[in-house]
Amino acid sequence: MILSLVSGMxxxxxxxxxxxxxxxxxxxxxxxxxxxxxxxDGLAPLTNGAVATFxxxxxxxxxxxxxxxxxxxxxxxxxxxxxxxxxxxEGFLNLSANGQYLTLAGYSALPGTLAIVATPxxxxxxxxGRISLTAAIDTSTTxxxxxxxxxxxxxxxxxxxxxxxxxxxxxxxGVRFATLGGSTTVGINAGAPSNTRVAGIYNGQLYTTxxxxxxxxVCSVGVGVPTVGPATISVLTGLPVTVGPSxxxxxxxxxxxxxxxxxxVVASNGGIHKYALVAGxxxxxxxxxxxxxxxxxxLSGWKQNGVTTLWATTGSQLxxxxxxxxxxxxTSLAAAPTNTAFRGVRYLGKATTLQxxxxxxxxxxxxxxxxxxxxxxxxTTVLNPLGFAFVGYGxxxxxxxxxxCNCTVLHDFSFLAGGPQSTLSLPFTPGLIGLQLYIQGLxxxxxxxxxxxxxxxxxxxxxxxx
Numbered sequence: 369m370i371l372s373l374v375s376g377m378x379x380x381x382x383x384x385x386x387x388x389x390x391x392x393x394x395x396x397x398x399x400x401x402x403x404x405x406x407x408x409d410g411l412a413p414l415t416n417g418a419v420a421t422f423x424x425x426x427x428x429x430x431x432x433x434x435x436x437x438x439x440x441x442x443x444x445x446x447x448x449x450x451x452x453x454x455x456x457x458e459g460f461l462n463l464s465a466n467g468q469y470l471t472l473a474g475y476s477a478l479p480g481t482l483a484i485v486a487t488p489x490x491x492x493x494x495x496x497g498r499i500s501l502t503a504a505i506d507t508s509t510t511x512x513x514x515x516x517x518x519x520x521x522x523x524x525x526x527x528x529x530x531x532x533x534x535x536x537x538x539x540x541x542g543v544r545f546a547t548l549g550g551s552t553t554v555g556i557n558a559g560a561p562s563n564t565r566v567a568g569i570y571n572g573q574l575y576t577t578x579x580x581x582x583x584x585x586v587c588s589v590g591v592g593v594p595t596v597g598p599a600t601i602s603v604l605t606g607l608p609v610t611v612g613p614s615x616x617x618x619x620x621x622x623x624x625x626x627x628x629x630x631x632x633v634v635a636s637n638g639g640i641h642k643y644a645l646v647a648g649x650x651x652x653x654x655x656x657x658x659x660x661x662x663x664x665x666x667l668s669g670w671k672q673n674g675v676t677t678l679w680a681t682t683g684s685q686l687x688x689x690x691x692x693x694x695x696x697x698x699t700s701l702a703a704a705p706t707n708t709a710f711r712g713v714r715y716l717g718k719a720t721t722l723q724x725x726x727x728x729x730x731x732x733x734x735x736x737x738x739x740x741x742x743x744x745x746x747x748t749t750v751l752n753p754l755g756f757a758f759v760g761y762g763x764x765x766x767x768x769x770x771x772x773c774n775c776t777v778l779h780d781f782s783f784l785a786g787g788p789q790s791t792l793s794l795p796f797t798p799g800l801i802g803l804q805l806y807i808q809g810l811x812x813x814x815x816x817x818x819x820x821x822x823x824x825x826x827x828x829x830x831x832x833x834x
Contacts, residue, residue, distance in 0.1 A: 394436055394503040399718050401433060402426045402679050402701075403470055404666070404686055405459040407451045408708035409479075414453030418481040421451045421459065421474055423499060428677070428715070430686065430701025438472075438497055438505065440479055445508040445549070449474040449495045451711070452484045452519070456631070456683060459711025460522035460566045460617060460666060467719035467739055469528040470499040472712065473520045473535075476510055489516040489537075496523050496531050496546060501719070510551045514540040522712070524567045524574075526593060532556070534564040534576050543567060543576055545595050556589060558598030566712075569593060570620040571747055572735035576601065577615040577628075584608040585615045586628060592735075592751075606650035607643070614638070617667035617712065621676050622745055623789065626650060629667035629680055638663020640680055640698070642691065654694045658687045666713035673743035673796040681710040717741065721832040725808075729775035730824020732757065732811040740805075740831045743796035748807050750788045750826060755813035759790035762806040765830065773818030778828040779806035794833060803833045 397403070406422045408414050420440055425433040438449040451458050451474045462471045475484050476493040484492070493510035500506075509531065511520065518537025525531045529548040535541055542557035542564050561580035567589075568575045574589040578601075585607035590599025603609050604626075617629045624645040632638035639657035643650045658664060658680065666681035676691040679701075689698040704710045721740040732753045738746040750757035762779025769776035785792075794800065809826035811817075817824030 395434055396502045397425065397470075397499070397716055398433065399716055400428060401716055402428055402668070402686070402713060403461060403716060404681060404713045405461050405472055405711040406435075406704060406708050407459055407711060408453055410705045410707045413707050414709060416452055416454050416483050416485065418450035418475055418477045418479050418484040419453040420479050421449055421472075423461065423470065423472065426686065426702060428688075430688070432702065436499060436503055436505070438474065439507055446505065447476040447493070447495050447507045447510055448478060449497045449507045450477050450479055450481070450484070451475065453709075455485055455519055456665065456709070457565060457616070458519050458521050461712030461714045462522060462524040462568060463714045463716065464524075464528050465526040465569050466528070467717060468501060469525060470714060470716075471523045471525050471531065472497045473523045473533060475520070485519055486517050489514060493551065494520040494533075494535070496533065498525070498528055498548075500528075506548070508549050509546055511544070511546060511553050512551050514544045514553050514555070516540065521564070522566045524569050526569060530595070532567050532569075532574055532589075532593070534567040536563040543574070543589050543601070554596055556594055556597045556599050558600050561587075561601060565615070566617045568618060571623060571737040571749060575618070577618060579614055582609055584610065584613050586618050586626065604650050605648060614663070616665040619667050619669045619678070621669060621671045622791065623747060627667060627669060627678060629664040631663040631665045633663055634658070634661050640664055640667060640678060640689065656689050656691070656696050656698050658682050658685065658698045659700050660685070666711060668713050668715045670715045670717060671744065672741070679713050679715060681713050683709050686710055686713065718834055721834055723830045725769075725778055725828040725830060727769050727776040727778050727808065727825060728827045729817045730754070730811050730814050730826070731816065732809060732814065732824060732826050734807075734809040734826035734828070736807055736829045736831070738831075740794070740834050742794050742798065742800055742833060744794055746792040746794065746807070746831065748790050748792070748809070748829070750809040750811065753788055753811045753814060755811045755823070757788040758810040758812060759785045759787075760808050760810055761785070761792065762808075763804070765804070765806055775817045775823075775825045777825065778808045781808075784810070800833045805831050805833065807831065
């Protein structure tokens with residue numbers, strides 16, 4: 369009955385002293401709040417030199433909570449993490465796929481270092497910053513072999529130990545792969561575009577945005593989350609491939625809904641672009657624009673109980689909008705203090721409760737996305753099926769698994785959804801909190817598993833509804 373229920377609903381300058389004081393007593397990050405990258409300490413106008421970088425916490429309605437300063441000097445293994453004051457393409461923020469870390473990138477340079485973007489990465493390494501839910505900062509990961517004399521713009525991670533970066537330079541640019549505490553990287557691109565903007569991971573797939581010839585929007589990077597190159601970068605079907613748009617950050621509300629921040633001025637269609645996947649083609653629905661004349665660069669969102677809320681940055685302000693369709697009103701929540709600017713933004717949801725369970729007996733794989741929170745979606749995809757794919761949901765676990773033919777069955781398969789991808793909408797029902805669900809993929813008529821009837825099984829997942 370429970371499973372049936374589940375499947376069926378299947379600042380102005382004057383505040384700077386307060387920010388500094390708050391930074392001295394950092395608190396753990398608060399779930400449900402918004403985090404914004406601010407560049408500059410407000411004491412002098414922004415230039416192309418390196419400036420102090422902060423990650424600032426706001427409530428979802430724009431009330432300032434605290435400021436988390438990135439290091440400005442070497443402390444143990446941690447390196448400085450600064451940004452170029454006037455490089456508007458830098459300073460983007462990401463949330464790791466497991467919901468445990470915020471990530472951003474910058475330069476291992478002291479504030480005031482002139483023309484920071486032009487520095488060689490061998491002597492001025494690019495830096496990956498990681499902030500845990502307890503507000504612990506790690507900037508021990510550096511890049512000495514990429515983005516030399518160029519911008520490093522963003523970094524995304526699955527688990528806080530593996531990182532994919534984006535940026536530009538004359539060589540060793542594009543998307544690169546790094547590991548925690550390392551100093552060298554692996555180039556992922558098979559070729560163009562070398563000038564990449566914001567990297568992201570959604571539903572087990574790595575993406576980046578670009579505004580280079582032939583690549584003017586959100587692009588997939590290889591298959592899955594590649595750790596070696598060469599990987600082909602491809603613009604998503606239907607998104608722009610000709611000059612005009614200026615895509616930066618992006619956010620998937622679900623596999624069929626994509627929002628993209630475009631930093632062109634409002635008069636030139638800058639703002640938040642909403643796309644829907646229609647018959648396999650991403651199709652523009654409408655544009656939501658911030659107050660004033662500036663477009664948007666940073667973008668994040670949250671969808672719960674059917675309501676999608678977006679947060680974006682324009683450089684000078686943090687804005688928000690509830691997407692209710694054409695004419696949705698974008699409102700300003702906070703203004704960047706004088707001599708500072710806002711860059712990236714992320715909503716901090718609950719960390720995922722998904723746990724992968726090994727059980728595969730065939731060629732197909734499985735990936736599940738979601739955090740298990742009531743009112744949200746769990747999205748499961750069976751990858752590379754050789755037969756006919758199904759996603760099975762269960763309420764009863766078979767412990768380490770029940771041997772069956774040549775396979776391992778993980779749960780009771782109370783509900784079976786046909787097709788390689790299934791979206792399970794969790795009802796906004798507090799009584800479901802604490803319920804355990806189990807997921808496993810089935811590849812019917814695929815060889816290598818049970819001979820009669822012929823099928824194989826994938827790995828599975830356990831998830832606790834929260």
